[in-house]
Amino acid sequence: xxxxxxxxxxxxxxxxxxxxxxxxxxxxxxxxxxxxxxxxxxxxxxxxxxxxxxxxxxxxxxxxxxxxxxxxxxxxxxxxxxxxxxxxxxxxxxxxxx
Numbered sequence: 001x002x003x004x005x006x007x008x009x010x011x012x013x014x015x016x017x018x019x020x021x022x023x024x025x026x027x028x029x030x031x032x033x034x035x036x037x038x039x040x041x042x043x044x045x046x047x048x049x050x051x052x053x054x055x056x057x058x059x060x061x062x063x064x065x066x067x068x069x070x071x072x073x074x075x076x077x078x079x080x081x082x083x084x085x086x087x088x089x090x091x092x093x094x095x096x097x098x
């Protein structure tokens with residue numbers, strides 16, 4: 001392969017990798033009235049926290065992730081450890097209740 005073709009191949013690979021479409025969804029606290037929970041929302045594909053916040057029951061926060069997979073970990077105020085949530089699909093503005 002010539003240097004010119006190798007450079008083109010490298011550029012094509014980088015573009016293909018960054019072509020993943022970002023998706024968004026709403027993270028909603030489905031707990032009893034007036035209950036607050038702390039959440040950590042992970043972008044599973046990147047391995048990064050995209051939201052770390054307290055959310056009151058009935059409220060929601062929008063997140064955007066690099067792919068379509070998130071994990072919502074949560075705890076009550078005063079809790080020492082987050083409960084690990086399942087990996088779920090975040091796509092098209094859907095709501096994910098925890």
